[in-house]
Amino acid sequence: MKKRLGGRRQILSAFLPVLAAAALLSGCQRENPAAVTEVSEESQEESRETEQNSEAGTDASAAETSSGDEKGEDLKHQEKTQETEIVEDSGPLPKAEDGGWVENIMLGTDIHYFSDSLTDGGPCFQEMVEYGDGKVVTYIDQITDAFLDEVVKLRPDALVLSGDLTLNGEKASHKDLAEKLHRVENNGIPVLVIPGNHDINNRQAARYEGEERLPAEYTTPEEFRQIYQAFGYDEAASEDPNSLSYLYELDENTWLLMIDSCQYSPVNKVGGAISEATYEWIEQQLEAAWDAGVEIIPIAHHNLLDESEIYVDECTIEHSEQFVDLLETWDVPLFLSGHLHVQHCKRSDENRGVWEMVTASLATPSCKYAILTYRDDRSFLYRTRSLDVEAWAKKNGQTEPELLDFKEFQTPFLRRVFYNQAVAALREVPEVSDSEREQMAQLYSLLKYHYYQGTAYQVQDQVRNDPAYALWQDAGMATQQGDYFQYILEDGVRNYNRLEVE
Incomplete structure (x- = not known):
């Protein structure tokens, strides 16, 4: 196993008492910093994308619309709309070579699962879907099943679900989703979850009957941990006593730092924040990983960086510059998050610092998930794939035209x-x-x-x-x-x- 350079404990011995002044500390980079290759520079893929764009752009611009609906304008059915998309690699996950090691982590976020028991599919439910923010709630049960089938097929080293597991924190939705996740664990694939801003103490939890939207039972922090105890919590090497954060030791090479960035006491809030006590716990885990010579990958629901400059207050963790300095100080190269529903990435500094990859919502077309391949030389590849719902529907005998x-x-x-x-x-x-x-x-x-x-x-x-x-x-x-x-x-x-x- 590769061992890090020593001396970090002495350098940071006074760090905890002055955490608020973390911006004054400089990061410590290894020799031969990683070189970055961005996909936009790959000319072969760009050529294929250009061909797709010329066709899809024509179809998209030709879309017809109708007007007059008092509840909002609507698009007419488009006879054929080709979705412009990148050329995705769809092969098996990479394996280790020459005695090294490779970790393949599948990432799903913002599933917004909604239990079938909470709706009759009536007009109130349909209006919520049609005039919402783009989540395909009508078919979220099938999308979730298709995704979990893909996980079992690809057999990653772990499946990570980074928050907003449910539509609005309904207890029934949490329980039904947890029941589905057992299938992945039963196939020998660890499942790790953390909450999102929708999941806990959410007074918007609802059920839909006909033209009525009625209250549903919401989920407390204690109930969240109990429902998902088999998916990270009972196997955690360390749990933060002040939040639902925990450390999961994937193997002797890699640890996953699952960070609860949500505010839900006494009720849930959209924005993210981390308490000083939780920062202290995070620091302890980073130091332990450093001393053990183990790679550590932090994961949260909210964004570390200003991935959206329009929705900073809603999406970026409060005072996140403090968190960035902490991660840079411990030479952490990447951070994984969701929440934004937009596929995005950014670096904390133009030429150095922490890369953040934001995975789009699995509930929002084109139903993306991500695969992170992390290697023993600290190089990594992050890429997305769009879930093939059609193939799953045909294989599993579905009859709904929208799924087929x-x-x-x-x-x-x-x-x-x-x-x-x-x-x-x-x-x-x-x-x-x-x-x-x-x-x-x-x-x-x-x-x-x-x-x-x-x-x-x-x-x-x-x-x-x-x-x-x-x-x-x-x-x-x-x-x-x-x-x-x-x-x-x-x-x-x-x-x-x-x-x-x-």
Whole structure:
């Protein structure tokens, strides 16, 4: 086993008492820092993407819409919409070579599982799905089963679920999901979970009957740990007494630091924060890993970095610069999170520091999960795959047309949600005419769809050359969606689905 350089304990002996001043400490980097290869520089893949984009862009721009629904505009069924996507590697997971070791960790986040026992599928439930934020709650049971089948097939070293396990923390949803997870564990694959902001003490927990939305039993912190005790907690090498964080020793080479970044006392909040007591516990785990010469991978629900400059308060952990300094001080190279629902990645410093990979929501098309391959030389490969719901549906005898033709269903579904969001916002801008609102909403739905996929760079030219672009630059800036529209254009300039650090 590779052993780290010594002396770190002496350097940081006074760290805990002055944790609030962590920004004053400088990080300690190893010799021969890792070189970064970003997928956007891989010309062969780019060539294939360009061919796909030319076809998909035409289909997307030709989408027809209807208007007049008092509850929000809707897209007509698109005869054929080809989803622009990256070329994904779909082969088996890498294995160790030449006596080294490789860890393959599968990442699923923001499943937002919802128990079938809590809905009759009536109009109130359907309205929640259609005018929500893009989660395919109607088929989340089947999506979850398809994902877990994929986990068993690929046989990673661990499956990590980084929060928002349920729609709104319903106890029935937690129990049903936990029952499904046993199948993965029974196949010899460890499952590790942490809560998200939706999961605990959530007073929005609900069930749907006909046209009514009724309260459902929510889940306390103690109940969360009890329900998921077999998925990390009972096997933890260390548990934080002040949160639902824990340390899991994957093997003699790698430890997983599962961090509870949520605020739920007395009720849940959207934003993330970590208490000083939990920071002290995290520091102890980082030091223990350093002394043992073991790699440690931190995972949380909320974002370490400002992955979205529009939703900083809601997405980035409060005072996260303190956390960044802590991780850099202990030479931690990467951090995994979710929460944003957008496929994204960022580095704490342009040329050095911690890489954060944010995996998109499994509940939101194109239902992505991620695979992290971490090697003994500290190089790693992070890439995403879109869940093949169609293949699973056909194999398992499903009859719903939306599942059997999921690739045709998912893109119009998510674009329709984003279209409805834009129309609702633009109705508050009186100088925008009906026809202009129609054009603007279509363009917004196209751009935001690709941003969620981590592929907004593919439609930059198409968006900027569309007549509705000028309308967004003018009247659209009076809305929050206008700010988001502009931010996506500025941020969506690379492929966020693959990152390789060598």
